[in-house]
Amino acid sequence: MSESVVVGLGALSIADVVAVARHGARVEVSEEALAEVARSRSIIEQLADDPIPHYGVSTGFGALATKHIPVESRAQLQRSLVRSHAAGSGPEVEREVVRALMLLRISTLATGRTGVRPEVLETYVGMLNAGISPCVREYGSLGCSGDLAPLAHCALALMGEGEVRNADGEQQTADEALAAAGLTPVELREKEGLALINGTDGMLGMLCLAITDLTALTKVADITAAMSVEGLLGTDDVFAADLHELRPQRGQGDSAANLRNLLKDSEIRESHRDPAACTRVQDAYSLRCSPQVAGGARDTIAHATSVADAELASAVDNPVVTKDGRVESNGNFHGAPVAYVLDFLAIVTADLASISERRTDRFLDVARSNGLPPFLADDPGVDSGHMIAQYTQAAIVSELKRLANPASVDSIPSSAMQEDHVSMGWSAARKLRRSVDGLRRVLAVELLTAARGIRLREPLRPGPATAAVIDALPNIGVPGPDRYLAPEIEQAVEFVSSGSALAAAEKVTGVLR
Secondary structure: OOOEEEEOOOOOOHHHHHHHHHHOOEEEEOHHHHHHHHHHHHHHHHHHOOOOOOOOOOEOOHHHOOOEOOHHHHHHHHHHHHHHHOOOEEEEOOHHHHHHHHHHHHHHHHOOOOOOOHHHHHHHHHHHHOOOEEOOEEEOOOOOOEOHHHHHHHHHHHOOOOEEEOOOOOEEEHHHHHHHOOOOOOOOOOOHHHHHHOEOHHHHHHHHHHHHHHHHHHHHHHHHHHHHHHHOOOOOHHHOHHHHHOOOOHHHHHHHHHHHHHHOOOHHHHOOOOOOOOOOOOOOHHHHOHHHHHHHHHHHHHHHHHHHHHHHOOOOOOOEEOOOOOEEOOOOOOOHHHHHHHHHHHHHHHHHHHHHHHHHHHHHOOOOOOOOOHHHOOOEOOEOOOHHHHHHHHHHHHHHHHHOOOOOOOOOOEOOOOEOOOOOHHHHHHHHHHHHHHHHHHHHHHHHHHHHHHHOOOOOOOOHHHHHHHHHOOOOOOOOOOOOOHHHHHHHHHHHHOOHHHHHHHHHHOOOO
């Protein structure tokens, strides 16, 4: 990607975060931001010579905040802070998460509210642009004071210590990677260690990535729901605009509009529109109430986006250099606002998957599929069709229900009771990433199953939009004798993940809501 993201005194956008984290966009720092960074650094340097202790400048940290540190020990203080806090454990987290975390710390440093030297900021930017990704571990953050351990692993790399991945994904020592990129390790001075590790950057980065993914997946959920309504001979009457105007929930209205658009001009739907020929009074909830569920998910994503936008506009550090030059302790590092919405999103992710699994199951039950063969099998009894694909869905949905249990209510005290209430936002973000992946897989199985069910309705044709999705599928979801199903499921997952399913539908419908 050739585009670059300019980091200045203002807020980044969610799209900026995704561009850098996922697509490798370069980062530039505005001259205005560098000037403000230099100005606030001069304030820190004045305080460094003050005989009165100032937290983070001439004192210890956390429960040791009352201990005054002499001038000759302060460089060691910063090194010791970063080394001791780089205490993560477990497997490495994903590269895109580390890049998001780094960008967001850069954004806070660029506000001038942290008191670091310009060269610290510039070296951090150079490390990110060189594709150097510090090895950050799964466990270690309580989400207060921010994501300390993950950020400390990045700060450690900035010092030329610890392990990193280079742009090719190869593991190196940090000093080797910095040298290869023409960068000099930073020797931290007063306040800079704290400025590099105090923030909600990890949980916020994962929130931005999840919002982006879930925004697309809610549209995919409408596509798979439309395919299920069609394949199960359901009705689109319940998606009428005037019915949804009676309950003006915005997300619900958007989802219903998508379903109307996706089901337009369907031969399958028209084949049973005559009430004299179709005796069913109404569809099951998993079909009829799809807009209410997918719409509620959209509204929750909208709320999460408002929280993310506010956090992206924040300068989170402790202590912080105020605009009028004071250096003040504060509690803005507490991740509660971000942790809450991460948990909210895990709830709606699980429910979107749950209703998708119920629609899939209807295709496989001869008593509920309106004329389709048991399990969509070619020769029921000899063949099992999609029986076990639904088992896979059910296993994932069960896991998503467990992941929907909130992390943010599970505070655990630390630092000799100084940090006696924590957000667990990092943990909320980690489980949400697993939830998003699970939803993607559940929707892929529904899409695969619905495509097979619709094909079994031939010679009747689906609507142009759902037909475009089916036609864009690789050679999967095709009726016939049993075959090795796992690769087809993975192809369907990739079809959803790559954006191909959404793109195929939108070629017919235009941009879905």
